[in-house]
Amino acid sequence: MKNPWPPIIDRRHTPFVVRLRDVLLSALAWAVLIYFLLPVVKLTWAGALVLIGIEERLPAPQLRLFLTELRPFLMLVAVFALWLTAFAALRYQRLSVGRWGQDEPAPLSAEEELRQWGYSESTRLALREAKSTVLSTDDDGRIIDVESRALPADTSEALKF
Amino acid sequence: MNWDLFHELLGLFCFGYPFAMAYYWMIGALLYRLVRERHQPLPSTLPVLDAYPPVSVVVPCFNEERQLEETFAALTRINYPDYEIIAINDGSRDGTQVKLDQLATQIPQLRVLHLAQNRGKSTALNCGAQAARHELLVCIDGDTLLDPNAVAWMVRRFQSDPQIGGLAGNPRIRNRSSIVGLLQVGEFCGTVGLIRRAQNVYGTLFTVSGAICAFRKRALQEAGWWDPAALTDDVDVSWRVQLAGWNIEFVPKAMAWILTPETLRGLWRQRLRWSEGGSDVVLRALPHLFSRRGLRVWPIWLNYVAAILWSYAILLLIAIGIVDFVSVGFNVELEGIGLIPGNWGMALATTYLLQMLVAALLDARLERHMLRTQFWVVWYPLAYWVLQAASAAVGIVRAALHFNRRAGTWVSPDRGFQ
Numbered sequence: 001m002k003n004p005w006p007p008i009i010d011r012r013h014t015p016f017v018v019r020l021r022d023v024l025l026s027a028l029a030w031a032v033l034i035y036f037l038l039p040v041v042k043l044t045w046a047g048a049l050v051l052i053g054i055e056e057r058l059p060a061p062q063l064r065l066f067l068t069e070l071r072p073f074l075m076l077v078a079v080f081a082l083w084l085t086a087f088a089a090l091r092y093q094r095l096s097v098g099r100w101g102q103d104e105p106a107p108l109s110a111e112e113e114l115r116q117w118g119y120s121e122s123t124r125l126a127l128r129e130a131k132s133t134v135l136s137t138d139d140d141g142r143i144i145d146v147e148s149r150a151l152p153a154d155t156s157e158a159l160k161f
Numbered sequence: 162m163n164w165d166l167f168h169e170l171l172g173l174f175c176f177g178y179p180f181a182m183a184y185y186w187m188i189g190a191l192l193y194r195l196v197r198e199r200h201q202p203l204p205s206t207l208p209v210l211d212a213y214p215p216v217s218v219v220v221p222c223f224n225e226e227r228q229l230e231e232t233f234a235a236l237t238r239i240n241y242p243d244y245e246i247i248a249i250n251d252g253s254r255d256g257t258q259v260k261l262d263q264l265a266t267q268i269p270q271l272r273v274l275h276l277a278q279n280r281g282k283s284t285a286l287n288c289g290a291q292a293a294r295h296e297l298l299v300c301i302d303g304d305t306l307l308d309p310n311a312v313a314w315m316v317r318r319f320q321s322d323p324q325i326g327g328l329a330g331n332p333r334i335r336n337r338s339s340i341v342g343l344l345q346v347g348e349f350c351g352t353v354g355l356i357r358r359a360q361n362v363y364g365t366l367f368t369v370s371g372a373i374c375a376f377r378k379r380a381l382q383e384a385g386w387w388d389p390a391a392l393t394d395d396v397d398v399s400w401r402v403q404l405a406g407w408n409i410e411f412v413p414k415a416m417a418w419i420l421t422p423e424t425l426r427g428l429w430r431q432r433l434r435w436s437e438g439g440s441d442v443v444l445r446a447l448p449h450l451f452s453r454r455g456l457r458v459w460p461i462w463l464n465y466v467a468a469i470l471w472s473y474a475i476l477l478l479i480a481i482g483i484v485d486f487v488s489v490g491f492n493v494e495l496e497g498i499g500l501i502p503g504n505w506g507m508a509l510a511t512t513y514l515l516q517m518l519v520a521a522l523l524d525a526r527l528e529r530h531m532l533r534t535q536f537w538v539v540w541y542p543l544a545y546w547v548l549q550a551a552s553a554a555v556g557i558v559r560a561a562l563h564f565n566r567r568a569g570t571w572v573s574p575d576r577g578f579q
Binding site: 005006007008009010011013014018022025026029030033036037038039040069070072073076077080081083084085087088091092095103104105106107108112113116117124127128130131132133134135136137140141143149151152 | 176177180181184185188189192193195196197231235259261262263265266272273274275276277278280281283284287288291292293294296306308309320321323333335336337338339340343359362363364377378379380382386389418505506507508509510511514528536537539540542
């Protein structure tokens with residue numbers, strides 16, 4: 001059996017009418033968004049005219065928004081940028097010196113696990129060895145009983161891998 | 162209160178929060194790319210590791226009969242030399258039990274635990290962790306298809322830093338047959354991906370994704386394992402692992418393919434649960450904020466609180482805008498209050514488009530045609546913000562009301578149109 005990867009379920013099986021509706025609605029939504037963006041489009045256009053030398057400078061009203069009204073927010077963004085850059089620089093430095101001179105943490109020992117979960121070594125082994133197990137737990141989710149279970153000897157059909 | 166001042170403050174906050182945070186996320190994500198991703202191999206490449214420690218893949222399942230073959234077929238194709246798979250059937254009522262036993266006869270690495278009673282995902286994960294023979298646990302959902310190279314990418318990150326106690330993988334949306342599914346592709350790329358990268362730069366993640374994450378057992382032991390009372394196990398365990406002094410990092414190349422709701426009802430229920438679970442964790446974290454280890458969660462705690470306040474503010478703004486709009490003839494006039502402040506709407510829209518562009522370019526290495534999918538994300542600011550805001554506003558109330566909840570429960574999700 002083929003295994004297409006990545007396993008994306010696309011719109012191939014979606015009815016044409018639904019696909020058409022989605023495209024039209026989304027195009028309409030884009031139109032609304034672009035409506036909000038008209039001043040930016042105008043500013044970009046004016047900037048292009050300045051760049052190619054047709055106009056001498058940008059019109060003042062569009063620039064005012066960015067230079068005056070947005071100033072407090074842009075300053076906040078600048079503070080954020082400084083904060084993140086400091087963290088990134090610190091991180092880069094720590095990464096560049098390798099593993100920070102520390103050893104891998106020790107794996108959790110059997111004693112620690114038994115102490116944590118409060119059952120016997122035989123229960124722990126049963127949990128880890130059986131191919132199929134039935135567990136009973138109390139209301140707090142603690143395992144109170146472990147019962148190994150036989151797997152079906154014969155599976156009716158091979159799974160489609 | 163003076164209406165003009167109220168209007169001004171409301172408008173400033175409704176505009177300022179998403180505007181400033183969008184640039185924060187973009188800058189953080191770009192810095193992450195510069196510091197962490199620039200010299201790394203391509204995602205399709207299998208990374209070469211110093212050593213290959215054995216790994217346990219833990220898969221809690223509840224009523225997953227239809228998904229299991231696909232999930233476990235993907236797990237047999239993992240490109241990693243030494244791993245075991247532990248499936249936990251949490252008292253399913255469909256044919257999950259039979260199917261898992263059948264799979265266990267065919268997959269040598271698979272062992273199956275059947276819980277006699279349904280106990281919730283956290284208990285299932287705790288049981289899986291106890292049955293796991295190895296120190297490193299990779300946890301996925303029963304309907305998640307793990308990328309063949311994901312385990313190697315996660316082990317690589319564990320090896321880079323012994324202080325890492327947990328890893329957040331990168332869930333990718335599989336079902337893209339409707340607008341709701343398609344716009345989540347943009348959301349996971351443009352919002353979730355950016356936020357995780359930015360949070361990784363300053364070193365504290367709000368949450369791993371339960372669909373694909375990894376932990377050291379030692380970190381879980383020190384954090385107190387998964388809490389059966391948690392509504393969102395992933396958010397809860399992420400905070401406790403970090404409050405225990407461990408780091409959690411994001412691994413964009415550790416990908417897993419997930420199914421998401423494709424109906425508005427399913428999406429609402431999912432977001433409400435996430436919101437309630439997140440709010441619950443944020444409320445429970447309150448006493449820990451002033452401890453030495455609690456200092457590190459302040460940025461994500463404040464951001465979450467600001468997001469909740471923003472949700473109420475934007476809903477209020479919309480409500481006032483509607484009253485203003487329909488009040489003609491009813492002698493109710495709220496002078497100067499509108500749905501979106503004129504020029505600021507433009508600034509937000511520009512910022513949003515820039516954010517999506519940055520995210521798509523960053524994710525283009527992970528998945529082809531990311532720019533093409535951006536056509537659908539136009540819905541995100543127009544409609545999705547309202548849904549998110551509403552679920553956040555309701556979620557905090559539900560979290561406060563259910564604060565003494567006894568146990569978390571499974572919610573069988575809407576898995577879209579397949």
